[in-house]
Amino acid sequence: MSLDVAASQALGGRRQFPKLILTNGQSYRSITVTPLLIAFVSVLIIGILVWCIGLSGFIYFRDDVVRTLIHKQAITVERYEDKITALRLQVDSIRSRQFINQDSFSGAIEDLRTRQEEIESNQSEILGVVQRAKEAGIRRPTDTAPLTTGSLAPTVEDRSGSSVTLASHRLVGDSPVSRPAIPPREALVFADTPDTTLTRVARQIDEELRGFANNQSNVLNSIETESASKAAELRSVFDRIKLDKKRFGLDLPSAVGGPFIPVKDAGKMTEVSLQIARIDQNLAVIDDLRTTIASLPIRRPLPEAYPTSSGFGTRLDPFLKRRAFHAGLDFRAPIGTKVHVTAAGVVTKAGWHGGYGRMVEVRHRNGLTTRYGHLSRISVTVGQSVSQGQVVGLVGSTGRSTGPHLHYETRIDDEAVNPIRFLTAL
Secondary structure (H helix, E strand, O other): EEEEEOOOEEEOEEOOOOEEEEEEOOEEEEOOOOOOHHHHHHHHHHHHHHHHHHHHHHHHHHHHHHHHHHHHHHHHHHHHHHHHHHHHHHHEEEEHHHHHHHHHHHHHHHHHHHHHHHHHHHHHHHHHEEEEEEEEOOOOOOOOOOOOOOOOEEEEOOOOOOEEOOOOOOOOOOOOOOOOOOHHHHHOOOOOOHHHHHHHHHHHHHHHHHHHHHHHHHHHHHHHHHHHHHHHHHHHHHHHHHHHHHOOOOOOOOOOOOOOOOOHHHHOOOHHHHHHHHHHHHHHHHHHHHHHHHHHHHOOOOOOOOOOOOOOOEEEOOOOOOOOEEEEEEEOOOOOEEEEOOOEEEEEEEEEOOOEEEEEHHHHHHEEEEEEEEEEEOOOOOEEOOOOEEEEEEOOOOOOOOOOOOOOOEOOOEEEEEEHHHHHOO
């Protein structure tokens, strides 16, 4: 195919445009090259050039863009992974604190249960010592809170609505003490319970137990103080009578002994047990002192209505009108008034004895004797055992007497001592 290009000539003033003739030897085709066609082809060529340049730039910069995007994406992923890791650490920390709090609270509950069991164990001992003190005449303290039976049953509720009883007991009273109902450690469920609730409940239980323990301590302190005071009061009787304490064994520290046999639980004795032991020792001393005092002639042989008419010591003899020693007390009373023995003992004399007239002598413990003279009638016999307050005879005026009265003597190892020391001892 050949291309013939012929320039058009201007004919009759008309402009001719170039033509492109396309031929293959047999036929041809012409294309007129107009300005519009030229403009179109130019724009097309420029567009293709721009596209090629842009494509080349894109291909050149594409790798950097991709690398930048990948880097940014990697940074974003890393940040999210860091956040996720931090959240996981926070969750683990929260769970660890929950477990620690649960273990700590469970340990506190175990400690409270131990304290509660100790209080209840002490309670039986305290009730025993209170009863023994009552029998010994030690009044029950009124300035402290009374021993009352109470209950303690705080609960912790979880979010499911169930509750766990932390404690339930009966403490300090005259009724039997029930077994505490603090649940075992594995029964405590605290995963959904706020720490503040656990702390409040534990504090409440602790305060309740402290209150019961203080109540027990106050009662024991009162009984110990009262028993020690009572023992000291009874000891003072011997000081007022001016008796030799060795005679009654009161100067001895104790009458105990025996081989040393260690006790396995000796190291576990609590302050309550030690205090109860001290109280029991005081009560034993009180019992011994009362037994000893009961053997002393400290009661009047006649009622208070009958006064003394002559005292103990030097006086004018009613018959000779000279100074003489009077070995007892004279009680003015009508004939026939009952005469009571002033302490338990055994009758050693009962009959007529010179200036005493009809006289009864009673031997008491530790070398003490009493005499009852000028009786009109004797109501006992020699060798008879008499108890304190028993009638031994009737007032009279027999023997060396100026009128109806009772001549009363107290003797230590047969030596006359002033009966007033005994009669005013209590």
